[in-house]
Amino acid sequence: MWVLGIDTSCDDTGVGLVRNGQVVVNLVASQVALHEAYGGVVPELASREHLKALPSLTERALAEAGIGRKDLDLIAATRGPGLIGALLVGYTFAKGLAWALGRPFYAVHHLEAHIAAAWPEDLEPPFLALVASGGHTHLFEVQALGRYRLLGATRDDAAGEAFDKVARLLGLGFPGGPEIERLARETGEAIPFPIPLRDQKGYDFSFSGLKTKALQLVERGAPKAALAKGFQQAAIGHLAEVVLRAAQDTGHRVLLVAGGVAANQVLQERFRRAGLRVYFPAKGLSQDNGAMVALAAWRRHQAGLPPSPLSLGATAYWPLEEVGREGA
Numbered sequence: 001m002w003v004l005g006i007d008t009s010c011d012d013t014g015v016g017l018v019r020n021g022q023v024v025v026n027l028v029a030s031q032v033a034l035h036e037a038y039g040g041v042v043p044e045l046a047s048r049e050h051l052k053a054l055p056s057l058t059e060r061a062l063a064e065a066g067i068g069r070k071d072l073d074l075i076a077a078t079r080g081p082g083l084i085g086a087l088l089v090g091y092t093f094a095k096g097l098a099w100a101l102g103r104p105f106y107a108v109h110h111l112e113a114h115i116a117a118a119w120p121e122d123l124e125p126p127f128l129a130l131v132a133s134g135g136h137t138h139l140f141e142v143q144a145l146g147r148y149r150l151l152g153a154t155r156d157d158a159a160g161e162a163f164d165k166v167a168r169l170l171g172l173g174f175p176g177g178p179e180i181e182r183l184a185r186e187t188g189e190a191i192p193f194p195i196p197l198r199d200q201k202g203y204d205f206s207f208s209g210l211k212t213k214a215l216q217l218v219e220r221g222a223p224k225a226a227l228a229k230g231f232q233q234a235a236i237g238h239l240a241e242v243v244l245r246a247a248q249d250t251g252h253r254v255l256l257v258a259g260g261v262a263a264n265q266v267l268q269e270r271f272r273r274a275g276l277r278v279y280f281p282a283k284g285l286s287q288d289n290g291a292m293v294a295l296a297a298w299r300r301h302q303a304g305l306p307p308s309p310l311s312l313g314a315t316a317y318w319p320l321e322e323v324g325r326e327g328a
């Protein structure tokens, strides 16, 4: 069974093809260069670029898989959350394709897709899932596919956003995560940063204090690599502390780490040493992409969850805990 997955939630156009739960093709057209000059994503430009890229990217994905449109069995796209204009392009394109081919359509939650990218097919819930990306730092208890309890979330910046902002302070490129990771590897020395929210009772995250500390250090002319290493250690230490405390309190021994930040090797090493069974997305599946959307739809189909009506619209705001209640 072939599943086409499309993600246009932000500034990357993602088209993926999954066959019986295995990723066959995963193409991402990056818009980084387009938005660079503006210092951030310009929503209207992102939408137009998705519109330009999608038809040919989809054709290329089909060609690389050696199949035609008619071979597709399920069509899926990110419904939200994200930039509404950008979402609408991929979502409407996918619905049109599903309608024209007469195939079932799955409206996918972007965070369920990130989680699906790290979720081995034989792993039964419940377990914990940390989604750490450019827009989210959310810790969930996954009770079942489609049933999520939010345990904690960032109070200010997302983890990936903090990596991006500190990278910019250091004059590095975008996205900042891989740049910080590379620079930190150049030194053995780390400037110590205080770990945030150490005395909280809940499972929230906060990265704005680390960002402020980085700014102060940059202004004082601190060595860049040691600064990057110290920031990275504290950001990852903070993520690990909160998640491990939640694991201890709830008794969960299995953890998925998903989203763009999950690609960080220091983070992976830290969580692997934590004494939990921990899973990460395969290479190329942690940042926004279409294959993770196809994987989420495939799992929904396998679990017997119904496809979505074509009358269902895209939405910028959609908490993951409310998935499955969109008809209510």
Ligand SMILES: Nc1ncnc2c1ncn2[C@@H]1O[C@H](COP(=O)(O)OP(=O)(O)OP(=O)(O)O)[C@@H](O)[C@H]1O
Pocket (backbone or CB within 6 Å): 009, 010, 082, 110, 132, 133, 134, 135, 136, 159, 160, 161, 163, 164, 175, 176, 177, 178, 181, 259, 260, 261, 262, 263, 264, 265, 286, 287, 288
């Ligand atoms: N090696 C890394 N270390 C730390 N952060 C990383 C690394 N690689 C990527 N990132 C961060 O991941 C983020 C991008 O992830 P992703 O594409 O999942 O997020 P997004 O789409 O921006 O946000 P969301 O998924 O919440 O809508 C960026 O902020 C980037 O800096």
Ligand SMILES: [Mg+2]
Pocket (backbone or CB within 6 Å): 110, 114, 133, 134, 260, 287, 288
């Ligand atoms: Mg994302």
